[in-house]
Every structure is written in structure tokens, then in C-alpha cells.
Amino acid sequence: MMGETNHKYAIDQPSIVAVTDEKGIITYVNDHFCEISKYTAEELIGQDHRILNSGYHSKELFAELWATINNGSAWKGELRNKAKDGTLYWADTTIVPFLNKDQKPYQFATIQTVISGRKKGQVAHKETFEELSHYKYALDQSAIVAITNKSGIITYVNEKFCTTSKYSSEELIGQDHRIINSGYYSKVFFKKLWSTILSGNVWKGELRNKAKDGSLYWVDTTIIPFLDKKNQPYQFVAIRFDITKRKKVEAQIKLSNKKAIQYTQVLESKNAQLVDFCSIISHNLRAPLTSILMLVDYLEQTKNKSERNEVLVKIKPVVNHLLDVFNDLVEAIQIQYDTNLVLEKIDLNDCLKKVLVGFDTQIQDCRADVQIDFTQAPVITSHQKYIHSIFTNLISNTLKYKSPNRKLIIIIRSFLKGKNKVVLSVSDNGLGIDLVLHKEQIFKIRKTFHKHPEAKGLGLFMTKTQVDALGGKIWAESQPNKGSIFFIELKHINT
Amino acid sequence: MNSYKKLTLVDDDEIFVFLTKKMIEQVKVIHLLNVFGNGLDALNFLRDKKNDADLLPEIILLDLSMPVLNGWQFLEEYTKLYPIFGKKIIVYVCSSSISSTDINRAKSINEVSDYVIKPITIDKLRELVKF
Numbered sequence: 001m002m003g004e005t006n007h008k009y010a011i012d013q014p015s016i017v018a019v020t021d022e023k024g025i026i027t028y029v030n031d032h033f034c035e036i037s038k039y040t041a042e043e044l045i046g047q048d049h050r051i052l053n054s055g056y057h058s059k060e061l062f063a064e065l066w067a068t069i070n071n072g073s074a075w076k077g078e079l080r081n082k083a084k085d086g087t088l089y090w091a092d093t094t095i096v097p098f099l100n101k102d103q104k105p106y107q108f109a110t111i112q113t114v115i116s117g118r119k120k121g122q123v124a125h126k127e128t129f130e131e132l133s134h135y136k137y138a139l140d141q142s143a144i145v146a147i148t149n150k151s152g153i154i155t156y157v158n159e160k161f162c163t164t165s166k167y168s169s170e171e172l173i174g175q176d177h178r179i180i181n182s183g184y185y186s187k188v189f190f191k192k193l194w195s196t197i198l199s200g201n202v203w204k205g206e207l208r209n210k211a212k213d214g215s216l217y218w219v220d221t222t223i224i225p226f227l228d229k230k231n232q233p234y235q236f237v238a239i240r241f242d243i244t245k246r247k248k249v250e251a252q253i254k255l256s257n258k259k260a261i262q263y264t265q266v267l268e269s270k271n272a273q274l275v276d277f278c279s280i281i282s283h284n285l286r287a288p289l290t291s292i293l294m295l296v297d298y299l300e301q302t303k304n305k306s307e308r309n310e311v312l313v314k315i316k317p318v319v320n321h322l323l324d325v326f327n328d329l330v331e332a333i334q335i336q337y338d339t340n341l342v343l344e345k346i347d348l349n350d351c352l353k354k355v356l357v358g359f360d361t362q363i364q365d366c367r368a369d370v371q372i373d374f375t376q377a378p379v380i381t382s383h384q385k386y387i388h389s390i391f392t393n394l395i396s397n398t399l400k401y402k403s404p405n406r407k408l409i410i411i412i413r414s415f416l417k418g419k420n421k422v423v424l425s426v427s428d429n430g431l432g433i434d435l436v437l438h439k440e441q442i443f444k445i446r447k448t449f450h451k452h453p454e455a456k457g458l459g460l461f462m463t464k465t466q467v468d469a470l471g472g473k474i475w476a477e478s479q480p481n482k483g484s485i486f487f488i489e490l491k492h493i494n495t
Numbered sequence: 496m497n498s499y500k501k502l503t504l505v506d507d508d509e510i511f512v513f514l515t516k517k518m519i520e521q522v523k524v525i526h527l528l529n530v531f532g533n534g535l536d537a538l539n540f541l542r543d544k545k546n547d548a549d550l551l552p553e554i555i556l557l558d559l560s561m562p563v564l565n566g567w568q569f570l571e572e573y574t575k576l577y578p579i580f581g582k583k584i585i586v587y588v589c590s591s592s593i594s595s596t597d598i599n600r601a602k603s604i605n606e607v608s609d610y611v612i613k614p615i616t617i618d619k620l621r622e623l624v625k626f
Contacts, residue, residue: 180588283560287591290613291510297614300513314510437568 016112017151038084054082129226144240166212182210218247288322341383348374355391368408377414381493398428422492427485501528504539506558517527548581572598
């Protein structure tokens, strides 16, 4: 008996012991069983073992358990039991069947060791693992994920990586990440990226990658280095989001912004022209009208015949002048709206020769020295009529505003500026223009800078309008009483 | 006290000058001192006579659109010159422009007394010289 007691004591200490009959009805429980299950022995004996069932395990598990022990074998496993107060405890369980002569179990001894603490950790681990798999699922659904080792060799890619890059995971794994490099970034860029992640820092940025079929896609990229105990990265996880659509929209916005700026510039220049026209109408059209009105008023008030005649003859020139201004304006407006200019090859020597014919008498009268040098650019591609008109106006100015003190020298040149520009220049040693005073005005309509009877102020305005229509630039250098030089820069179409 | 006022006309429009001359003849209180066809000539005259108040005009009728030196450029120089004159000179900008830009710009200049839109009538001229 003593031996039996000792034996029982030894088992009782760490273990929960119960004995059930062949149907699972408890016939014996030890103290530890009562302590853990919080039931008294009286409450337990005569009850099915299921009184402790926490409902955690599947029916299959119990079926397997019963099958094992009914078969005469011991069952080992971990069970979660429920105490009387509802608390749960995990127990390392061994159920040993006691067999009769027929090798049939007639009772079962259940020996359990409480393992709640250990099991809790495992469950927590399992739960964390499950949560992690959820995260992974969520990430895989939304992001392009790849893992590379520290040499940059791809060791893992998710499905989205494959669908986006159009490579299979077999094609990607074992490859360098450069397989999707679109060649958009410099070596320095990637050097910086690597130095960031190799030093253990997270790299973030937008990358343009190339799929297998050559199509390009944009990804918002975060590369996270995983560090070992020595804080050295042993692998890198790259999480990317496809932002190709956003990039496209951004590019569109950029383009429309650029267009908007261009339109604004056109509008501003149109607005400046409008202001110019407003000023033209206010000054250049209204002035002669005012004169006519004043002349007519005077006529009405004067009865003296000779005075009337004196005034009458003044009316017609003003009307003619008004007509001139009108015609000039219409022509200028036409130039501005003439967008379909026919461009053709122009032999500058031929063109200038035709222009000079018109000035033959004037040039001979003042014995002007006309020097021509078109050797650098003898042929240009432009609008014949405008080039003719530009030369005519500029040469006419040199003759009109020549100095009375010296022989007029006119130099007409063409030269190349850069690869795709040609410049025409007309210079003289005439009266010149005070550009300090007139800088902003020299190309405006009806601005005259000399007290010359033929100065109409139209030539340079028209020239500027024509140069503008050709998409060129015009500017002048001049010094009073030394001379002027006008430059016209045009697009040079190399043939 | 002088019974007449001296007027300097700065305008390149021959018709306007011709008709203004005719009107001045009828408005007895004004004496046409001189006429300049551009701002520079007028400015040179004023510089020349700046120390001689008697030879300077009491009224200047100034056009805006002129060759060589226009009305605005004249005024720029004139404002610098004005403190030197030993007398009060009244400047009327007299232009055919009805643009509010021109009118406001002219009125913003202290030395400009008023902006007169052409055409001017003899009555307007009388009004201008009554001060």
C-alpha cells in the first residue's frame, strides 16, 4: 500500500490524473485535477470527461483519440480544457488504456501536465503568423513585392511583380534586378540607391522600369534592408506600387501647363498688339479726323473767301493721309493674319538686285556706295515678298536718313548664326537713331525719329510685322550721327 | 501786370498749328510766342531761356505724338527742368488721343495742369487761358 501511495504521490505532484471507464465516465480524479479544473472530486466522478471540453478541438481529433485508445494504444497529444470557472488550460495529455484478457480496454488513465504558458506562446505565435499571412495577402494584392539578396539577386517575387513586369517568377528569380532597368537613370542614381540601402537605410523613390515586352511602367518604390545581428543587410525587400497612370496624368498636366503658358504668351503678345492698335486708333486715326473736323468748323465760321480757299485746300491732304494710315493698318493686320506663308529658296543677290533697281536714281544722285556680302549665306528659305519688302524698307531708310556731311555707305550682309539661324544686316553711316530715347518705339507704327518730310513712320513697323510673321527677330544698333545697323534673324533651313 | 499771356505750342500737326494760330488771333489775351514741331526743339528753347522768366511762356500746349522727342519724353525732361524756372508755367497736354491710358498718365504728372482732347474750339481756348 505504501508503495502504491508513494507511486501515486509521485504522479500526483506535477500531473493531473483521472481514470475513466470504457465509456469515458470519470471514476477517479486526483487532487491536482480538482485544483486545476476547479471542480471537486464529487462533481467530477460519474461525469463524462467531456465536462472539461473547451469546444476548441475538432470532432475528428476526438474521433482519432477514441479510435486510438479503443484500439488498445496510448494517445498522446495536447488538449485545451475548460475549468469550472471558464478558464482555459492546455494540457499535455497521455491516455493509457487498461486492457482486459480479451485485449479490450475496460478503463483509461488520463495523465496530463499543464502547459498553458507554453501553449499560449505557441498560439500567440500562430496568431501572429496568421496575422502576418493576412498582411502578406493584403500586400500581395496591392503591391509589387520582391526580395533580393545582398548582391541584388532576386530571391522572391510576388504575383503582382510578374503580372506587371510580364516575366514569370522563374525568369526573375536568380536574376539581377537590372533585368527591369529601363535605362532611364544614370549610374550615379543607382550608386546612391545602393549606398543608401547597403548602409541600412530605407530608400524611397519613383522608378521607371521596363517590362519583358519593352513597355515602360512607373513604380513608387520603397526598398527596406533587412539587417542581421551585426546590422549588416542580408536581404532587401522592395515594395513597389504601380503609378504609371498617375505618371501619365502628371505628364499630361505638365504638357497642358506648358501649353497654357504658350497660350498665355500668345495672348500677351496679342494683348500688346491690341494696346498698340488702340494707340494707333487713338493717335493715328483720330488725329487726322480731328484736323478735318477743325478745318470744317473753321470753314463754317469764316465768310472771307480767300481765307475759305486757304482752308479748303488743306482738307484733301488730310483725307489722303487718313486713307494712307487706313491702308497701312489693313496691310499690317493682313500680315499678322497671314499664317500660311509660302516659303521658297531665295537667292539673296537676285532679290537685292531687284530691290536696288527701285532706288537706282536715288543711289546715283547721292553717289552712295552699296557693298554687298552674301558669301556666308547666299541662299535662304523664306517668303520672297517679305524679304523683298524688308530690304526695300531698310534701304529706303538708309537713303532717307543719310548724313548730309558724308558720302553714304550702305553695307548689306548675310551671315550664319549657330546651325539653324541666318542673319541679314543692313548698315549705314547716316544720321542714326538715339536708341536711349527711342529704344521701345523704333518698330512701332507712325513713330518717326527725324524731321524728314517723307518720314511716315511706317517702314520699320511693317518690317517688324513681317519679320514677326516669319518667326524671326529684328533689332538695331545705332548711334546718333554715326549710323545704324539693322539685324534680321531668321530660321535657316539647311538644304 | 501783363494784359496778355505768352503761349508756346509744341505740335507737329500742321493743320492744328495753322488753325490754333487763327484762333489765337481772335482770342485777344494770348500771344503766340513760338511753335515747335517736336519735344526736343521745345526743350532746347526752354533750357536756353530758363533764367530769363520774361522770355518764357505762361502756357504750353503740348501734343503727345511727335517725332524725335514725343510729348511724354518732353515731360520727363521738363519735370527735371521746371524747378529752375523762376515762374509758373501751365502745361496742357493737347492730344487727339481719347485713350484713358494716355489721359490718366498725363493727369498723374504734377506739372501737367490738364488734358485737353482735340479738336479744341475757340471757347475751349478762352477757357484754358483764364486763370
